[in-house]
Amino acid sequence: MTAFSSNGKPKVLIIGEVDTNFASFKQFAEHFDYEVLEAVPASVKIITSCAAGFDSYDAKGLADRGIVLCNTPGLAAEPVADHVLYLTLSLFRYYHVFERLTRAYQHTIDPRRMLTTSSWDLEAGKPKIFDDKRNEADYSLETNSSITPAKFAFGELVAGRFVKTPKGHSVGILGFGAIGKEIGRKLNAIGMNVHYSKRTALTGEEEKELGYPATFHKEIKDLFENSQLLVLACPLNAGTHYVVNEESLKFLPKEARIINIGRGALIDTQAMLAALKSGHLHGVGLDVFEKEPIVEEELCKRWDVIIEPHIGSSTLENVELSEKNCADNIYNMILGDGKSLTRVN
Structure with a gap:
């Protein structure tokens, strides 16, 4: 061997x-x-x-x-679900944006002030807080005349987008095997309303074993329409290739988020980027990529895309x-x- x-x-x-x-x-x-x-x-x-x-x-x-x-x-159900929980909290609370600025400026108040008074650059996928001649390390509120700093900022606003708790929002899970069910359990625990789609609905006995309420949708269109957060946890096959595409993205609610821990080709990357640039999508968390192991350069540059190197189960x-x-x-x-x-x- x-x-x-x-x-x-x-x-x-x-x-x-x-x-x-x-x-x-x-x-x-x-x-x-x-x-x-x-x-x-x-x-x-x-x-x-x-x-x-x-x-x-x-x-x-x-x-x-x-x-x-x-x-x-x-x-892998438990560690992958942990990873989805992390990505969910980051997408709703913008932790990754706050951390990036806090590290750059070594300050707790200035990042909140910057983000409160800036707007979101849809094309670039990040806040408009830097001019073309400055990078993060050079930036200061005192010298950048394009910013009018607030005296104080609570941190509930990120470049015109509100920071929200996931509680009370809907999550749609495409693929409801062991991993999908564990994802649902963790997101239900933080107050999210779970919806799912798979070949057949859970039986009454399976619903009891599940231990939390979950709404079944036979049609993917119906699942997408009920997904303020969409989590892809299904295998890649002929039926799921590019399941997230230009047409299906329209079914998602405005300002939706997507997490993909399945396979990269579940998402048409260019269609996803177009939805981010239009503002229809507010954020994406990716642990897998269409051209893996290569990660597209544009994904790396955008702040509304959280990227991880396929480590969902890496414990x-x-x-x-x-x-x-x-x-x-x-x-x-x-x-x-x-x-x-x-x-x-």
Whole structure:
């Protein structure tokens, strides 16, 4: 058995490392496509991944070769939901904006004063508090004549946008498996009204087990219309590719926010940017990206887009549980009943 990570290596080097005798325990960043598949020796019988998603693998091609592909489902629910909670609070409370200015000016009052007296630049995706000749580090209220500083600012206003609590707002969760349900639990705990969409509604027994109220929407349009915050927690497939697009974005309430912890291609990035520039969207939190591992430059420059490097499930506890799941899959295949525990192909 071998364990390796591709870590952005050229494909020729990746292929050179595919020399497993029986099993592969993998952390694979690129697509496990036909070219890599052809390099897999006939002795390999199982490939098991620490991740829940497996869209980067040619699952059918592996099955045709008699190779079992396993993922690690469900274990990431708690840490991913924690991540969504953080992004939710940041999008509603603008923590990331306040922190950026506090670090730049090493002051607690000036950032609030700046943001109270500035306006939001929709095109640039950030407050209009700097002129073209100054950057954050050079800025001062005394020398920038374009700003009339307030004597005091409470901090409830960010460049014309009100800071709000998530409580009482609606959240729509697209994808209501283990991760989606845990996201709902945490957001319900801070007072949000949970809506969800999946293939079928929860049964009465499942609703009791859920432990909090959640409204089912069969049609995605209905879910979007009830989502002041939209959380994408579904797999990427032919039916969900670009589920957030120019047309579907119109269904969201004005000033809505979006969080994506699923897969980058669930969102048409250009359509999302257009909605931010029009003001229809007020903010986005992304842990995954359409061109991952590359993050589009414009996303990096905008303050109304919170970006994270795909770390939703990245905790020590989850890594240890995921590794154990992979080992259990291989153990069961070799010394157990010959069947893997979490096969996906």
